[in-house]
Amino acid sequence: xxxxxxxxxxxxxxxxxxxxVQKLLNKIGEFVLHRELDFEVRAGxxxxxxGGSGSxxxxxxxxxxxxxxxxxxxxxxxxxxxxxxxxxRVRAARERMGMLFQNGALYSAFTVYQNVAxxxxxxxxxxxxxxRAIVYAKLAQVELEPKHADLLPASLSGGMVKRVAxxxxxxxxxxxxxxxxxxxxxxxxxxxxxxxxxxxxxSEYRFAVLMVTHDLDxxxxxxxxVSVLADQHIIASGSIDEVRSVPHRFIENFFGGERGRRAFxxx
Amino acid sequence: xxxxxxxxxxDELPGAGAGATxxxxxxxxxxxxxxxxxxxxxxAADLQHRSAKSLRxxxxxxxxxxxxxxxxxARSLRTxxxxxxxPRYGAMLTQASQGLLVExxxxxxxxxxxxxxxxxxxxxxxxxxxxxxxxxxxxxLDLFRVTRRWxxxxxxxxxxxxxxxxxxxxxxTMLVGFLIGVVLTYLSALQLKRYGADLLVINIVGxxxxxxxxxxxxxxxxxxxxxxxxxxxxxxxxVTEEIEALSVMGVSVTARLVLPKVLGLAIALPMVSxxxxxxxxxxxxxxxxxxxxxxxxxxxxxxxxxxxxVNFWIGIGKSVAFGFAVAFVxxxxxxxxxxxxxxxxxxVTQSVVASVTAVILLDAMFAILLRxxx
Numbered sequence: 001x002x003x004x005x006x007x008x009x010x011x012x013x014x015x016x017x018x019x020x021v022q023k024l025l026n027k028i029g030e031f032v033l034h035r036e037l038d039f040e041v042r043a044g045x046x047x048x049x050x051g052g053s054g055s056x057x058x059x060x061x062x063x064x065x066x067x068x069x070x071x072x073x074x075x076x077x078x079x080x081x082x083x084x085x086x087x088x089r090v091r092a093a094r095e096r097m098g099m100l101f102q103n104g105a106l107y108s109a110f111t112v113y114q115n116v117a118x119x120x121x122x123x124x125x126x127x128x129x130x131x132r133a134i135v136y137a138k139l140a141q142v143e144l145e146p147k148h149a150d151l152l153p154a155s156l157s158g159g160m161v162k163r164v165a166x167x168x169x170x171x172x173x174x175x176x177x178x179x180x181x182x183x184x185x186x187x188x189x190x191x192x193x194x195x196x197x198x199x200x201x202x203s204e205y206r207f208a209v210l211m212v213t214h215d216l217d218x219x220x221x222x223x224x225x226v227s228v229l230a231d232q233h234i235i236a237s238g239s240i241d242e243v244r245s246v247p248h249r250f251i252e253n254f255f256g257g258e259r260g261r262r263a264f265x266x267x
Numbered sequence: 268x269x270x271x272x273x274x275x276x277x278d279e280l281p282g283a284g285a286g287a288t289x290x291x292x293x294x295x296x297x298x299x300x301x302x303x304x305x306x307x308x309x310x311a312a313d314l315q316h317r318s319a320k321s322l323r324x325x326x327x328x329x330x331x332x333x334x335x336x337x338x339x340x341a342r343s344l345r346t347x348x349x350x351x352x353x354p355r356y357g358a359m360l361t362q363a364s365q366g367l368l369v370e371x372x373x374x375x376x377x378x379x380x381x382x383x384x385x386x387x388x389x390x391x392x393x394x395x396x397x398x399x400x401x402x403x404x405x406x407x408l409d410l411f412r413v414t415r416r417w418x419x420x421x422x423x424x425x426x427x428x429x430x431x432x433x434x435x436x437x438x439x440t441m442l443v444g445f446l447i448g449v450v451l452t453y454l455s456a457l458q459l460k461r462y463g464a465d466l467l468v469i470n471i472v473g474x475x476x477x478x479x480x481x482x483x484x485x486x487x488x489x490x491x492x493x494x495x496x497x498x499x500x501x502x503x504x505x506v507t508e509e510i511e512a513l514s515v516m517g518v519s520v521t522a523r524l525v526l527p528k529v530l531g532l533a534i535a536l537p538m539v540s541x542x543x544x545x546x547x548x549x550x551x552x553x554x555x556x557x558x559x560x561x562x563x564x565x566x567x568x569x570x571x572x573x574x575x576x577v578n579f580w581i582g583i584g585k586s587v588a589f590g591f592a593v594a595f596v597x598x599x600x601x602x603x604x605x606x607x608x609x610x611x612x613x614x615v616t617q618s619v620v621a622s623v624t625a626v627i628l629l630d631a632m633f634a635i636l637l638r639x640x641x
Contacts, residue, residue: 108506109608132366133369141362171334
């Protein structure tokens with residue numbers, strides 16, 4: 001019994017750096033998108049990735065998620081590379097992270113309940129009663145009512161889709177949550193509410209967050225650290241104030257613009 | 268963040284029946300509990316037999332908790348009355364126990380399920396008829412409108428559809444036609460040889476191919492090839508809200524998307540079935556030479572006498588009707604797709620089945636109506 005428990009903890013190593021990217025070279029055809037890119041997300045922190053349109057933020061996230069194989073360089077999530085030969089290690093790493101896609105990416109053939117239950121069922125080891133309890137607890141956490149559980153994604157509003165997707169991303173109590181434009185397409189009220197929701201969930205579960213966003217308010221409210229992607233690599237990384245003081249055209253435009261000043265002076 | 272094993276320790280208070288304090292400690296996470304949970308569940312189950320009042324649960328030793336752990340704990344704590352818990356984990360435990368309380372309405376066996384099903388199928392069929400009729404009417408109206416305003420005529424889409432459904436379908440359709448011609452001729456030749464009626468093979472293959480098989484083969488392949496593509500295209504456009512975008516821009520969906528498909532296939536299919544006829548007859552000529560020794564020249568010379576030319580026109584006319592039917596059914600199903608993947612898959616399947624059925628039904632009708640012709 002205890003030997004088994006140990007083998008489990010072998011698979012799930014405790015790491016301080018949740019996401020580690022070193023000297024990444026990422027080409028699309030002959031076009032070099034990333035070169036000499038270093039990036040990391042530490043356990044428990046909220047790391048925000050910003051960058052101009054077309055700077056390759058989404059591609060970087062896809063590399064981190066293992067959806068795209070980098071041309072060269074090292075990518076480790078929970079200390080595991082996606083090309084690791086051990087299926088168990090890769091799978092264990094996958095189960096420790098949750099992803100919130102920009103448009104939710106809910107399974108349209110499944111109800112809300114089935115969508116949230118899906119990762120739990122795939123992981124196995126839980127009976128239906130426990131799954132049901134977790135699903136309803138998750139739905140309650142994202143402020144959805146049990147009566148919403150049997151709706152299909154097509155009949156949900158945009159804000160509800162986001163919340164169901166968050167519930168699904170958090171179903172396995174992940175240690176890393178990846179958010180792609182979490183507040184895009186939400187009105188300011190809902191986007192504030194969504195930020196509050198993520199903050200509250202974080203205070204309970206203490207997961208690390210890797211967030212891609214354009215929204216300065218969201219960035220300001222959530223981030224512990226910020227990394228700026230420009231000129232094919234991370235040009236600055238650190239707290240918001242540290243990053244803002246770096247002299248670079250993109251940073252000056254991004255934080256120094258009218259919207260930037262408003263977000264940062266209001267606080 | 269070293270992992271501590273999850274544990275339940277029972278600390279009996281002195282004195283019989285004085286109760287006990289239960290210390291729960293360690294990491295109560297899915298990963299940590301995966302192997303140990305049955306043992307812990309047994310301990311918890313034993314505790315259920317004791318009076319809830321006498322037990323005091325001390326959860327302050329918990330070092331990590333996730334949803335799975337919270338649910339396992341919450342199950343043991345259902346009847347518990349005295350619980351000490353670290354406030355950090357209190358909310359999670361409360362949520363888990365509330366989650367356990369939600370009743371899920373189980374769809375029990377409905378005694379009337381059969382009746383409901385039949386009724387639903389009937390209603391569905393009625394909706395199909397109604398929507399189909401509406402679409403047909405709309406197409407006629409659109410046709411009138413575009414003839415009054417030629418600028419609106421979707422010429423580009425029409426020619427694209429003729430190309431897609433016609434030209435690019437030729438290789439596969441002609442190949443199938445050729446093989447069917449070979450098989451048909453070979454089988455009839457075997458029979459006819461016994462009676463010495465060798466030359467009748469020209470009648471059988473000629474009439475069979477030109478009047479029936481050519482158009483039928485072409486339209487069945489079109490249903491599988493073009494019909495499914497049409498349904499899928501319209502269905503995906505529904506899923507991605509492109510249909511709605513078109514309507515909002517004031518572009519008629521039927522005039523722009525359905526009309527060119529329906530007209531396109533009605534134009535393309537006669538040509539495809541003409542080529543299929545040729546391929547099938549070529550197969551016939553080849554086999555007639557190989558098995559019966561009828562020279563190609565003799566075959567082609569006897570063909571116009573054996574097969575009246577009206578049969579050819581019947582075949583072509585039927586192809587027009589089949590093309591119209593296949594594209595119409597495909598578009599009808601495509602527009603009914605709901606914005607989810609299941610509905611899309613079901614729509615494409617139903618579309619192909621329905622359009623093949625429609626083609627064969629139409630063929631039967633033509634056979635009856637035109638039984639005295641040719």
